[in-house]
Amino acid sequence: MLFFSCRHHVYKLVLKAIFEVKIKQVTTSPDILLFKKPKDNWKNIYPTKIQCYRETVELFRTVTELENLLDFYVAELKSFMVRDDYQELIELSFVFLGGDAEKKIKIKPPGAMHQARWMAREIYSLKLSLFSSQLKLNTKDKEALLDVYLFIVIIYVKPWLQWILAVKAPYKDLCFLKSLKVNESISKAASQKFSHDLWYFTDEIAVLALFDDDVDEETKLKIVANLHRKNFLTHEKRYIPSKEEFCGSSYGEFDTLIL
Numbered sequence: 001m002l003f004f005s006c007r008h009h010v011y012k013l014v015l016k017a018i019f020e021v022k023i024k025q026v027t028t029s030p031d032i033l034l035f036k037k038p039k040d041n042w043k044n045i046y047p048t049k050i051q052c053y054r055e056t057v058e059l060f061r062t063v064t065e066l067e068n069l070l071d072f073y074v075a076e077l078k079s080f081m082v083r084d085d086y087q088e089l090i091e092l093s094f095v096f097l098g099g100d101a102e103k104k105i106k107i108k109p110p111g112a113m114h115q116a117r118w119m120a121r122e123i124y125s126l127k128l129s130l131f132s133s134q135l136k137l138n139t140k141d142k143e144a145l146l147d148v149y150l151f152i153v154i155i156y157v158k159p160w161l162q163w164i165l166a167v168k169a170p171y172k173d174l175c176f177l178k179s180l181k182v183n184e185s186i187s188k189a190a191s192q193k194f195s196h197d198l199w200y201f202t203d204e205i206a207v208l209a210l211f212d213d214d215v216d217e218e219t220k221l222k223i224v225a226n227l228h229r230k231n232f233l234t235h236e237k238r239y240i241p242s243k244e245e246f247c248g249s250s251y252g253e254f255d256t257l258i259l
Contacts, residue, residue: 007163010194011156011176012121017193018151018186019121022144035124037135039110047107050130053149054098061154070099072158085119086161092126093153122152122160147186155179167211 023034038045057066073094081087091105110127128135129149132142159172180190209215210223 007169007173008160011160011163013196014190014193015121015152015156017189019125019148021185021189022148023141024144032120032124034141035110035120035128037137038124038127038131041135042109045131045134048103049134050095050103050107051133052098053096053129053153056146057097057150057154060150066097069154069158070094070097073097073099076161085123089119089122089126089157090161092123092130093157095130096126096149096153122156125149125152151186167208168214170206170209171212171215 054066061069073090076090077087077094081090088108091100092107094100095105095107107127107130110124125145125148128137128145132145137145155176159176162168162172177194180187180194206223207227210220
């Protein structure tokens with residue numbers, strides 16, 4: 001486990017990088033200024049007048065993929081959550097996708113939104129999205145925030161909740177890496193931030209994928225074959241791609257690198 005980096009920390013850095021690129025609000029202030037809008041205007045907001053994004057998501061995902069994602073969120077809502085902020089993030093993502101047709105989920109009023117709060121960017125980005133029609137946002141911010149919303153709900157939340165399982169980490173890392181093709185700016189920002197922490201894509205960690213039910217048998221056989229290759233047995237220095245190679249990769253190439 002000495003090779004195991006804290007996935008939550010690494011991927012929060014990825015989200016922070018994406019947020020700064022899209023919103024362009026880099027500040028030393030403890031508060032995230034954009035998130036003050038829903039808090040300052042909460043008394044004038046109708047909590048039941050929510051804007052959902054199902055039709056927007058369908059432009060980027062098939063109906064089957066969308067339904068699978070909704071099924072995932074439903075299953076998570078039924079499971080026990082140790083942290084209230086994780087529960088809130090799941091609820092907001094579910095509402096974002098139009099899953100709460102009966103409006104049973106109550107959106108909580110904004111609380112502390114400073115950068116030190118563990119889930120600030122995730123939770124308050126989604127609250128901003130759900131009430132964007134009631135808030136005065138300029139067109140530029142709306143377009144930039146939409147990219148952030150979609151990244152959080154479609155790509156980020158599911159693996160975030162699954163990274164606590166060590167055996168799933170290698171495969172989830174690979175899937176996350178491949179899913180970063182949202183748009184050019186997001187892909188570049190995420191890849192560059194990711195490239196700073198490639199040291200934890202180790203052979204030792206990749207072996208855990210053998211115990212992951214999500215990894216197919218063919219891939220597991222390839223992993224076993226790689227374990228017996230000469231270079232692995234002689235502990236030759238592991239190849240780590242450069243930042244330039246990583247950011248320019250088609251991602252498919254990393255199947256053989258990570259697994």
